[in-house]
Amino acid sequence: MAEIDGGHLFAKALKKEGVEYIFTLNGGHIYNLYEGCADEGIKIVDFRHEQVAAHAAEGWAKVTGKPGVAIVTAGPGVTDAVTGIANAYQAPSPMIMIGGNAGITDHLRGGLQDFDSATFLKPVTKFSEQVKKVERIPEYVANAFRASMSGVPGPAYLEIPIDIVGGVTDEANVRYPDRYRTDARAFGDPEYIQKVVDILKNAERPMILAGSDVWWCDAAEELRRFVETIDSPVFLNAMGRGSLPSDHPNLGSLGRRYGLVKSDAVILIGTPIDFRLSYGEDRLFPQNPKLIEIMMDGNKIGQNRDVDAGVVGDVGAVLGQVLDGLEASGYKSKGKSWVEEVMTEDKALKAADEEMLNSDANPIHPMRLCKELRDVLDEDATVIGDGGDIVTFAARVLNINRPGHWLDPGQFGCLGAGSGFAAAAQLARPGKQVCIVYGDGGFGLTGFDVESYVRFDLPIVSVVGNNGAWNQTTQGVVKRGGRALGTYLSQDTDYAKIMEGMGGHSERVSEPDQIKPALERAFESGKPALVDVVIDQNVSYGTMGGRSREQRQY
Numbered sequence: 001m002a003e004i005d006g007g008h009l010f011a012k013a014l015k016k017e018g019v020e021y022i023f024t025l026n027g028g029h030i031y032n033l034y035e036g037c038a039d040e041g042i043k044i045v046d047f048r049h050e051q052v053a054a055h056a057a058e059g060w061a062k063v064t065g066k067p068g069v070a071i072v073t074a075g076p077g078v079t080d081a082v083t084g085i086a087n088a089y090q091a092p093s094p095m096i097m098i099g100g101n102a103g104i105t106d107h108l109r110g111g112l113q114d115f116d117s118a119t120f121l122k123p124v125t126k127f128s129e130q131v132k133k134v135e136r137i138p139e140y141v142a143n144a145f146r147a148s149m150s151g152v153p154g155p156a157y158l159e160i161p162i163d164i165v166g167g168v169t170d171e172a173n174v175r176y177p178d179r180y181r182t183d184a185r186a187f188g189d190p191e192y193i194q195k196v197v198d199i200l201k202n203a204e205r206p207m208i209l210a211g212s213d214v215w216w217c218d219a220a221e222e223l224r225r226f227v228e229t230i231d232s233p234v235f236l237n238a239m240g241r242g243s244l245p246s247d248h249p250n251l252g253s254l255g256r257r258y259g260l261v262k263s264d265a266v267i268l269i270g271t272p273i274d275f276r277l278s279y280g281e282d283r284l285f286p287q288n289p290k291l292i293e294i295m296m297d298g299n300k301i302g303q304n305r306d307v308d309a310g311v312v313g314d315v316g317a318v319l320g321q322v323l324d325g326l327e328a329s330g331y332k333s334k335g336k337s338w339v340e341e342v343m344t345e346d347k348a349l350k351a352a353d354e355e356m357l358n359s360d361a362n363p364i365h366p367m368r369l370c371k372e373l374r375d376v377l378d379e380d381a382t383v384i385g386d387g388g389d390i391v392t393f394a395a396r397v398l399n400i401n402r403p404g405h406w407l408d409p410g411q412f413g414c415l416g417a418g419s420g421f422a423a424a425a426q427l428a429r430p431g432k433q434v435c436i437v438y439g440d441g442g443f444g445l446t447g448f449d450v451e452s453y454v455r456f457d458l459p460i461v462s463v464v465g466n467n468g469a470w471n472q473t474t475q476g477v478v479k480r481g482g483r484a485l486g487t488y489l490s491q492d493t494d495y496a497k498i499m500e501g502m503g504g505h506s507e508r509v510s511e512p513d514q515i516k517p518a519l520e521r522a523f524e525s526g527k528p529a530l531v532d533v534v535i536d537q538n539v540s541y542g543t544m545g546g547r548s549r550e551q552r553q554y
Contacts, residue, residue, distance in 0.1 A: 001170055001171040001172040002170075002171060003168045003169065003170055003171070004168065004169065004170075004171045004174070005032060005036070005134070005166060005167065005168045006032065006033075006036075006134045006137055006160065006164050006165045006166060006167050006168075007032035007033045007034070007035045007036035007037075007165055007166070008035070008036040008039065008040075009036070009134065009135075009137040009138060009169075009174060010033050010036050010037075010098075010137050010138075010141065010160070010165075011033070011036030011037045011039065011040040011042060012036070012040060012138065012176070013137060013138040013141035013142065013176070014037065014040070014042055014069060014141065015040045015041075015042065016138075016176065016178075017067075017141075017145055018066070019042055019069050020042065020043060021042065021043045021044075021045050021060070021068075021069075021424075021427060022037055022042060022043075022044055022045070022069050022070070022071050023045050023046075023047065023052075023053040023054075023056035023057050023060070023068060023069070023070045023071075023420065023423075023424070024044060024045070024046050024047070024053050024070060024071040024072065025046055025047055025048070025049065025050050025053055025072060025073070025077065026046060026073070027072070027073020027074065027077050027100060028073070028162070029073050029074040029077075029100025029101065029102070029113065029161075029162045029165065030071050030072070030073050030074075030077075030098070030099075030100040030160075030165060032165045032166050033071055033098065033160070033165060034071075045423065045427065045452075045456060046452070047419075047420070047423075047449050047452050048448055048449050048451060048452060049080060049446060049448075049449070050070075050072040050073075050077050050078075050080035050081040050084075051080055051081060051083050051084050051416060051420075051446060052084075052416075052419050052420040052423075052446050052449045052452075053070040053071075053072060053081065053084070053420065054070050054072070054081040054082075054083070054084020054085055054087075054088070054095070054097060054420065055084045055087065055416070055417045055418075055419065055420025055421055055446075056068060056070065056420035056421070056423050056424045057069055057070035057084070057088075057095040057096065057097065057420075057424075058084060058087060058088040058091065058093045058095045058155075058417075058420070058421070058424075059384075059407060059417075059420050059421035059422070059423070059424030059425060060095075060424040060427075060428060061088075061093045061094045061095055061153070062093060062215075062239065062404060062407050062421065062424075062425075063382065063404050063405075063407070063424060063425045063428045063429065064404075064428050065215070065216070065218065065404070066094070067094040067095050067096050067145060067148050067149065067153075067156075068095050068096070068424060069095070069096045069097075069098065070084070070095065070096070070097050070098065071097075071098040071099075072097070072098070072099050072100070073099075073100045073113070074099065074100035074101045074102060074112070074113035074114075074115060074117075074162075075101075075112075075113030075114070075115045075117075076113070077099065077100065077113075078099040078100075078115065078117040078120070078121075078159075079115075079117075079120075081097060081099075082121070082124070083414060083416070084097075084414075084417070084420070085097055085121060085124050085125065085155050085157070086124045086412065086414075087409055087410070087412045087414040087417055088154065088155040089124040089125065089126075089154050089155055090410060090411050090412040091212065091239075091409075091410045091411070091412070092152055092153050092154045092297075093153060093154070093155070094148040094149050094153035094154060094155070094156075095148065095155045095156075096141075096144050096145065096148060096155070096156050096157075096158070097121075097125075097155060097156070097157045097158070098157075098158050098159075098160060099117045099157065099158070099159050099160070100113075100159075100160065100161070100162060100165065101113070101114065101115060101117060101130070101159050101160070101161040101162065102114035102115075102161060102162060103161050103162050103163035104132060104161045104163055104164065105163055106163075117157070117159050118130045118157065118159040121157045124155070125154065125155045125156055125157045126147045126148060126154040126155065126156055127143060127144055127147035127148070127156040127157065128156070128157040128159075129143070129144075129157075129158060129159070130158075130159040130160075130161065131158060131159070131160045131161070131164050132164070133164070133169075134164055134167040134168065134169045135169040135173040135174045135175075137160070137164070138174060138175065138176045138177060139175060139177055140158055141158065142177035142180045142181075143156075144156035144157070144158050145181065146180060146181050149181060150181070151186075151296070152296045152297045153216055185217075185313070185314035185316065185317040186312070186313040186314050186317065187313055187314070187317045187318065187321060188294070188311040188312065188313040188317070188318040188321055189311065189312075190321075192309055192310065192311045193311065193318070193321045193322055193325055194325060195308070195309035196267075196292050196294075196309045196311060196322050196325070197322060197325040197326055197329055197331070199265055199290045199292060199308060199309060200230055200265065200267075200292075200322075200326065200331065201326075201329060201331055202265075203230075203264055203265035203290065203334075204264055204334055204338065205262060205263045205264045205265070205338045206230050206232040206263065206264070206265040206266075206267060206338075207232055207233050207234075207235075207259045207260065207263040207265070207266050207267070207289075207342070208223075208226070208227060208230075208232050208233070208234040208235070208266075208267045208269065209234075209235050209236075209237065209256070209266065209267070209268050209269070209271045209277075210223055210234060210235075210236050210237075210240040210243060210269040210270060210271060211236070211237045211238045211239065211240040211269065211270040211271040211272075212238045212239035212240055212270050212410070213240075213269065213270025213294075213295060213296045213315045214236075214239070214240045214243045214269060214270055214315055214316075214403070215239035215240060215243070215403050215404055216239070216270075216296065217270075217296065217314045217315045217316045217317075218316060218403075219243075219314075219315045219316030219319060220242075220243040220244070220403045221316075222315070222316045222319040222320055222323070223243050223244070223269065223315075223319060224243075224244055224248075225319075225323060226319045226322065226323060227244065227248075227250050228250070229323060229326060229331070229333065230326075230331075230333055231250070231333040231334070231335070231336060231338075231339055232250065232267070232338075232339060233250055233251075233252050233255070233259050233338070233339050233342040233343065233346075234248075234250050234251055234252070235251075235252050235253070235255075235256045235259070236251070237271060237276065238271075238408070238410055239403075239404065239406070239407075239410075240269075240270060240271070241395075241400045241405075241406040242400040242401060242402045242403045242404065242405045242406055243403050245401045245402075246399035246400060246401050249339075249343070250339055250343075252342060252343060252346040253346065253350070253396070254346050254349035254350055254353075254396070255342050255343070255345040255346030255349060257284070258342060258345040258346075259342045259345075260284050260285065260289075261284070261285075261286055261287070262287070262341075262342075263287070263289045264287060264289050264290065265289050265290040265291075265292065266285070266289045266290070266291050266292070267292045267294070268291070268292065268293045268294070268295075269294045269295075269315055269319070270294070270295060270296065270315055272295075272300045272303055272411075273293075273303050273304045273305050274303070274304070274411065277304075279304040279305075280303075280304035280305025285305070290308045290309075291305065291306070291307045291308050291309075292307070292308065292309045292310075292311075293307050293309075293310045293311070294310075294311045294313075294315050294318050294319070295310070295311075295312060295315075296312070296313070296314065296315065297312075298310070298312040353367060353396075353397075356368070357370075357371040357397070358371070359512070360512050360513075361512070361536065362510070362511060362512065363467075363510075363534060363535055363536040363537070364509075364510070364511075364512050364515070364533060364534060364535045364536060365512075365535070365536055365539055366389070366390055366393045366465055366467070366535045366536065366539055366541075367393055367396075367397065368512050368515070369390075369393075369463070369465060369515055369533050369535055370393050370394050370396070370397035370398060370437075371397055372515040372516045372519060373394070373397075373398065373435070373437070373463060373515075373519060374397050374398050374399060375516065376516060376519045376520055376523060377398065377399070377433060377435065378432070378433045379401050380401065380402055380405065380432055380433070381405065381432070381433035381434070381435060382404075382405045382406075382407070382425045382429060382432065382433065382434045382435070383398055383400065383405065383406055383407070383435050383436075383437065384407045384408070384418045384421045384422045384425065384434070384435070384436040384437070385406075385407070385408040385409075385418065385436075385437050386408075386409075386415060386416065386417060386418025386419070386421075386436055386437065386438050386439070386442040386443070386446075387415065387418075387437065387438055387439025387440075387441065387442035387443075387465065388415070388439055388441065388442070388470065388471065388472030388473075389439060389465075389467070389471040389472045389540055389541050389542070390437060390438070390439045390465030390467075390471075390535070391408060391437055391439065391442075392472075392541040393465075393541055394437045395408070396541075407421045407425065415439075415441065415442040415445055416442060416445030416446040417446075418436045418437075418438065418442065418446070419436070419446040419447060419449040419450075419452075420446070420449070421436070422434055422436040422453075422458075422460045422462075423449070423452060423453065423456070423458055423460070425460075426453075426458040426459070426460050427456075427458070433461070433523060434458075434459075434460045434461070435460070435461045435462075435463060436460060436461070436462050436463070437463050437465065438462060438463065438464045438465065439464075439465055439467075439470075439471075440464055440465065440466045440467065440468065440469075440489055440491075440493070440495065441469075441470045441489060443462075443464050443495060444489070447462070447464075447495070447498065448498070450462060450498065450499050450502055450504060450528060450530060451502045453502075453504065453528035454502045454503045454504050454527075454528050457528075458528055459525070459526050459527055459528055459529070460528055460529075461519070461522045461523055461528075461529045461530075461531070462499070462528075462529065462530040462531070463519070463530075463531050463533065464495045464530065464531070464532045464533065465533060465535050466491055466493070466495060466532050466533060466534050466535060467491065467534075467535045467536065467537040467539075468488060468489045468490055468491030468492075468493075468537050469484075469487055469488050469489055469537050470487045470488075470489070471487075471537065471540050472540065472541070472542065473487045474487040474488065474537075474540070475538070475539075475540030475542060476540065476542050491534055491537065494508055494532060495508075495530060495532040496508040496530055496531070496532040498530070499528070499529065499530035502528075504527050504528035504529055504530060505521070505522055505525035505527045505528070505529035505530075506529065506530045506531075506532070507521065507522065507530075507531050507532070508531075508532045508533075508534070509531060509532065509533045509534065510533075510534045515531075515533060518531050518533075519531060
């Protein structure tokens with residue numbers, strides 16, 4: 001057979017995985033990988049910072065359910081991408097990161113950007129290895145994909161030194177792995193399924209919180225059936241948002257704390273008991289409800305609070321088992337009075353927002369901005385949140401109707417993730433609305449990649465909530481101590497001019513009645529667009545109306 005080089009071997013392995021795009025920033029150590037990808041029809045999307053490439057790879061996973069692939073050059077190329085890898089590890093999201101390195105033959109001789117990145121990245125990956133022979137590249141790629149997608153998903157890393165990237169071998173020496181991953185689902189232990197069934201049969205006021213595992217397990221339909229079978233109120237967070245349409249009668253958004261405090265059985269599906277649930281403190285669970293946790297990751301079960309039934313497995317498979325068990329037991333829901341009670345409270349809380357949503361105040365109230373955005377978004381729009389305070393407002397107001405259509409950094413709280421997420425979402429969903437809601441602080445981290453949107457003709461609409469501050473911190477510390485240090489930016493910064501300079505559509509808005517027309521023009525432009533909205537610096541979600549952490553939507 002003919003000789004083949006490392007770059008083309010690598011691309012052939014990606015092709016077998018169905019990879020359509022690689023996300024990258026170029027460098028000499030990795031360039032031959034591009035040659036292989038181009039020849040195999042894999043599109044190369046390059047950004048202005050490696051962090052954005054890493055976030056784009058995770059973003060691809062968040063919108064497609066399949067691992068995205070990022071390629072970065074050696075040394076600082078890898079270290080620039082670490083934040084994106086760490087975010088995917090915490091999320092957890094499947095992605096493949098490829099990093100370059102100096103040649104193996106030059107190791108310890110002082111080669112350019114010689115760096116043991118495989119060891120460096122082991123703590124934040126499921127798999128991190130160096131490829132040492134050209135002919136084994138496809139095997140290593142297969143191992144990376146298998147590790148990334150097996151069990152709890154997460155990032156995998158491959159270091160490919162430059163002499164492996166550019167090396168050649170006879171293709172007769174190469175084994176292309178096939179059928180090396182299983183799609184088999186992990187079902188729950190029947191004993192624990194029965195425990196769940198027994199708790200639900202006796203529960204009068206069950207309540208469901210569902211998160212990211214629902215998305216990764218493609219379990220939206222099973223979740224809907226479960227919610228309707230037990231006729232429970234349900235609240236969604238993280239990648240769980242959109243698992244039920246926003247108009248589902250059992251779906252709440254603001255009454256979560258009320259439901260938790262009143263419930264006698266709480267079912268957590270892919271939702272860890274972390275800061276978002278006050279670490280399981282009794283003040284959020286005053287009636288000591290029966291606690292059920294259904295998680296992909298058994299290490300998360302029982303974290304911070306004792307559980308009565310913890311089931312490990314694919315949440316779709318587990319919910320199917322629970323539904324079968326309920327049917328076999330002759331289960332009947334306790335009627336609609338409980339869900340109606342919680343939804344009545346939920347509606348009352350929403351009604352209390354109306355004044356802010358329709359505020360004509362100047363500077364603009366952030367809730368008014370979010371209301372106007374809500375009203376111009378399509379039913380199937382994908383929304384990305386990249387910021388602090390403004391994203392919390394957005395999560396409270398915007399309607400997400402489909403799985404995988406709300407993207408935020410997750411538990412890691414990583415600002416700057418959104419630029420890559422948005423690019424991946426638009427590539428995966430051409431012709432559909434993609435909108436990213438930035439804080440002005442978040443935009444400053446990776447917002448320069450609006451230039452990449454222009455180069456690749458990605459009609460993403462960026463909305464910047466410009467309050468001239470890191471406001472999630474500012475207002476709280478001012479309230480406590482009377483001053484804020486190192487938390488102010490400048491509201492005079494006109495972020496619209498950045499997009500204008502890049503060649504996209506841009507507008508700056510300072511009057512409430514300008515918001516909707518500006519957003520409509522941005523979406524209708526068909527171009528990458530940015531709307532810079534000057535909002536009230538003195539309004540913060542954390543201090544708005546004295547709302548507690550449990551009432552916020554993460």
